[in-house]
Amino acid sequence: MEGHVLGNAFAAAIVLLAALAAWRLRASAFWRERLGEIARRRPIATVVVALYLGVALLDSVAWRDAQPGEASVEARSLLDRAFPADFRERSYSAPLAAVEFYGGAALAHPGRHLLGTDILGRDVLHLALGGARVALLIGGLTSLIAIPLAIALGLAAGYLGGRTDDLVFFLLSTLASMPSILLLVALIMVIGRGPVQVCLALAVTSWVNFCRVVRGETLKLRELDYVSAARALGVSELRIVWRHVLPNLSHLVVITFVLTFSQLVLSEAILSWLGVGIDGSWGQMIDQARDELARDPIIAWNLGAASAALFGLILAVNLVGDALRDVLDPHTLRERT
Amino acid sequence: MLGYLLRRTAWGAATVLGVLLFLFALFFLYATPQDVARRALGEKAPPEAIAQWLVNHGYDKPAVWNPADPLDTRLAEHLRRMLLFDFGRSDADDVPIAQRLRDGVGPSLSVTLPLFTLGLPLALSLALLVAFFRETYIDRVGVVLCVLAMSVSVLVYILGGQYLLGKLLRWFPISGFDPAPSVLLRFVALPVLVGLLAGVGANVRFYRAVFLEESGRDYVRTARAKGAGDARVMARHVLPNALIPVLTNVVVEIPFLFTGSILLESFFGIPGLGSITVDAIQSNDFATLRVMVYLGALLFIAGQVLTDVAYTLVDPRVRLG
Numbered sequence: 001m002e003g004h005v006l007g008n009a010f011a012a013a014i015v016l017l018a019a020l021a022a023w024r025l026r027a028s029a030f031w032r033e034r035l036g037e038i039a040r041r042r043p044i045a046t047v048v049v050a051l052y053l054g055v056a057l058l059d060s061v062a063w064r065d066a067q068p069g070e071a072s073v074e075a076r077s078l079l080d081r082a083f084p085a086d087f088r089e090r091s092y093s094a095p096l097a098a099v100e101f102y103g104g105a106a107l108a109h110p111g112r113h114l115l116g117t118d119i120l121g122r123d124v125l126h127l128a129l130g131g132a133r134v135a136l137l138i139g140g141l142t143s144l145i146a147i148p149l150a151i152a153l154g155l156a157a158g159y160l161g162g163r164t165d166d167l168v169f170f171l172l173s174t175l176a177s178m179p180s181i182l183l184l185v186a187l188i189m190v191i192g193r194g195p196v197q198v199c200l201a202l203a204v205t206s207w208v209n210f211c212r213v214v215r216g217e218t219l220k221l222r223e224l225d226y227v228s229a230a231r232a233l234g235v236s237e238l239r240i241v242w243r244h245v246l247p248n249l250s251h252l253v254v255i256t257f258v259l260t261f262s263q264l265v266l267s268e269a270i271l272s273w274l275g276v277g278i279d280g281s282w283g284q285m286i287d288q289a290r291d292e293l294a295r296d297p298i299i300a301w302n303l304g305a306a307s308a309a310l311f312g313l314i315l316a317v318n319l320v321g322d323a324l325r326d327v328l329d330p331h332t333l334r335e336r337t
Numbered sequence: 338m339l340g341y342l343l344r345r346t347a348w349g350a351a352t353v354l355g356v357l358l359f360l361f362a363l364f365f366l367y368a369t370p371q372d373v374a375r376r377a378l379g380e381k382a383p384p385e386a387i388a389q390w391l392v393n394h395g396y397d398k399p400a401v402w403n404p405a406d407p408l409d410t411r412l413a414e415h416l417r418r419m420l421l422f423d424f425g426r427s428d429a430d431d432v433p434i435a436q437r438l439r440d441g442v443g444p445s446l447s448v449t450l451p452l453f454t455l456g457l458p459l460a461l462s463l464a465l466l467v468a469f470f471r472e473t474y475i476d477r478v479g480v481v482l483c484v485l486a487m488s489v490s491v492l493v494y495i496l497g498g499q500y501l502l503g504k505l506l507r508w509f510p511i512s513g514f515d516p517a518p519s520v521l522l523r524f525v526a527l528p529v530l531v532g533l534l535a536g537v538g539a540n541v542r543f544y545r546a547v548f549l550e551e552s553g554r555d556y557v558r559t560a561r562a563k564g565a566g567d568a569r570v571m572a573r574h575v576l577p578n579a580l581i582p583v584l585t586n587v588v589v590e591i592p593f594l595f596t597g598s599i600l601l602e603s604f605f606g607i608p609g610l611g612s613i614t615v616d617a618i619q620s621n622d623f624a625t626l627r628v629m630v631y632l633g634a635l636l637f638i639a640g641q642v643l644t645d646v647a648y649t650l651v652d653p654r655v656r657l658g
Contacts, residue, residue: 173348174355177641179592179633181599185618186360186630190368262488269490270600274618286492293500307493315488322484 004062004075007133011060014140038323045319052313055079055129056136079129084109089121095301116301118288128305131282135313137195138202138268138278139261145203147253150210155241157211158218168215172208180205181270188276195278198271202264213256217249251328258321262314269310282310342646349642356634361415364627370396370411376621377428394428394624419631429622437613437625438632444514445609447525448601449594452532457587460537464544469571471549479541486538495604498531512606528605532598544583551579581651588644592636 025031039046062077076085089108092101098110107113115124157168175183187201221227222245230240272283273290285306292299364373373396374387382390391397395414403410418425424434467479503511509527551557552575560574602611610629617625 170351170355173352174359177352177356177634177637178359178630179637182614182626182630182633185614186363186626189618189621189623189626190363266490269492273492273600274615276618283490283492286490286496290492290496293496293504298500303493303496307490310490311488311493314490315485318484318488 004064004077007060007062007077010137010141011057014060014136015057034327037327038320041327042319042323045316045323048312048316049320052132052316053136056132058082059130059133060136077133079133080126083123083126084112087112087123087126089113089117091117091121092119092299093117093121095124101299115305118285118302124301124305127280127285128282128309130280131285131306131309132313134195134268134278134281135265135310138199138264138281141196141199142202142206142264143257143260145200146207147210147257149203150207151214151246151253154211154214155218155245158215159222159237159241159245161219165215168211172211172215175204176208181267181274184267184271185274185276188271193276198268198276198278202267205267206260206264209260210253210256213252214249217252218245221245221248255321255325255328258317258324262317262321265310265314282306286310338649341649345642345645349638352638353635356631356638357416357419360419360627360631361412364623365400365411365415368623373428373623376623394426419628424628425624427617427622428624429617429620434625434628438610438628441608441610441613443516443609444607445602445611446594447516447521448528448532448605448607448609449598451525451529452536452598453590453594455529456533456536456540459533460540461544461583463537463541464548465571465576467541467545468548468552468575469567471552480545483538483542483545486534487542489535491535491600494531494535495600498527498534499604502527502530512604514605514607524605524607528598528601528607532601540586543586544579547579547582548575551575554578581648584647584651585644588640589637591640592633 025035059077059079062075062080064075087109089100090105093099093107093113093116094101095114095116096111097107097113097116099106101116113123113125115128117123118127153168153171157165183205184201187204188197191197191200227240227244230244231237235243268277268281269283269286271277272281273287275287277283277287283306286303289299289302289306292302370391371387374390374394375382378386378390388397396411398409398411398414401410401412407413417423422435424438426433427437463479467476470476470479499511502508510524511527514524515521548571552570556578557570557574560570565574599611599614601607602609603615606612613625614629616622617629
């Protein structure tokens with residue numbers, strides 16, 4: 001299947017999942033109230049996260065213009081379509097410059113590149129906005145792989161205990177004992193480079209976190225009175241897990257997801273620097289720009305744009321994540337009052 | 338007590354075995370010897386050269402089961418070598434890996450040791466300060482600064498530090514290494530500074546949370562009721578009790594003292610174990626990468642076992658059940 005078709009499917013899946021989650025959460029007074037509280041506490045960070053998501057989705061929906069006979073036309077996303085079709089120069093140009101940075105030849109689009117162009121003449125603003133899609137892919141796809149697996153194994157380990165628990169715990173401690181960057185690199189080098197492979201490797205290292213949280217909470221929940229009561233009433237074990245245990249640890253999964261998200265994106269930046277990242281990520285922009293500070297006069301707009309875009313997303317996600325933890329986790333609630 | 342120590346050590350040994358099996362599955366089963374050879378020799382290598390390379394590197398043996406001699410398999414060879422620290426030669430250039438490791442430990446330690454010994458007291462004292470002034474502006478500003486510092490990528494710290502302190506202010510050389518004691522400090526100072534800055538945000542925030550959690554306990558209220566001042570409560574009551582979670586966090590970082598900081602070392606041209614790892618990645622050297630993952634995991638597990646032992650000494654409440 002072609003890249004842009006997969007991208008469209010991924011975007012559709014994300015929107016569908018989000019809509020489904022929103023529909024389910026609207027029905028619950030608890031979630032409606034708590035999520036509203038977060039937007040009230042961190043209005044700016046919430047809006048910033050939403051903006052990044054919007055840009056990422058715009059860049060995920062792509063199609064090819066019907067031009068029979070020209071098979072090599074690349075699919076362009078909605079975001080690409082916001083820029084002119086051949087928005088390229090030959091090499092570096094400063095933000096809003098009319099001429100090239102070196103040599104001073106006239107630009108094809110003088111004064112139109114808000115953040116300048118990179119060594120290949122690509123518009124930096126366009127690249128920086130495009131990085132949002134990669135960040136969403138990293139966070140989204142990785143979580144899609146890691147969370148269901150972690151919930152299933154964590155629930156099984158915590159609820160069944162005994163041999164199952166020993167096995168899952170052994171798996172967890174084995175994976176957790178390897179230094180995560182080294183493990184990531186080793187995985188990617190062996191299974192190959194590419195966006196899906198990187199997400200798979202990130203999932204292998206990050207599911208440990210989720211699984212530990214789910215297992216720990218399940219161990220606590222299964223001892224509670226309402227679980228015993230359900231068992232005494234003859235409710236089947238599967239139904240107990242589904243109806244009584246899972247909903248009571250869902251908030252922890254949400255908190256862990258948001259707090260892990262920024263870690264994932266930052267890890268990918270390091271992987272990009274090590275040469276095994278995902279094409280088009282901010283990490284890769286930073287990597288390509290690393291020698292530009294040594295030039296004279298220096299070229300700072302590439303590095304600046306990528307770092308600022310990365311910093312903005314991570315900061316906003318961290319702030320929302322903290323608010324989420326304060327609002328959703330009864331443990332911290334107790335501490336505040 | 339002895340029983341607990343033995344059980345804990347046995348669990349650690351089992352985890353080491355798990356890591357070895359995982360590495361075997363990844364590097365010997367998923368990546369076939371043919372793949373590895375082709376990556377080392379190039380796509381166009383003649384079949385005889387590949388066959389010879391496989392024999393030289395011990396990749397020609399059966400993977401798990403050899404009916405003629407059950408111990409002559411790649412699995413047995415892998416386990417034997419790793420457990421005896423006989424790491425063999427690099428896949429890329431046939432240099433003995435053990436020799437590389439010996440050469441790399443010194444430079445790695447010269448960066449990570451100061452980073453660790455300066456970073457821990459710095460983070461702890463900042464966290465104590467912020468926790469001491471909790472719910473005042475100092476606390477709020479401190480927390481905001483921590484979140485800001487945490488949100489910047491390490492790459493940006495490194496590039497920014499190199500540019501600002503190395504190129505613009507010319508305080509330190511931009512990169513390089515010389516083990517001679519007279520100039521070592523000049524080369525090591527910049528990576529240490531950058532490392533401190535990159536790590537301090539997350540650590541201060543974590544330690545602050547630990548201190549605040551301890552400040553809410555009953556014994557703190559008792560101490561205060563007896564008339565102990567704020568400073569005394571923090572220093573004599575909260576700090577010692579908070580050291581247990583701190584210890585856990587510290588031990589986790591010990592393997593990185595030896596394996597080095599991959600990013601700092603390769604950016605600043607320090608020929609330590611981190612640089613060796615980066616070289617291994619760039620030259621598709623699976624043998625070296627495997628050894629680095631194994632050593633990292635081994636140190637981590639040893640650290641964990643030691644912490645658990647230390648717990649039993651530090652905290653009488655830890656049950657040995």
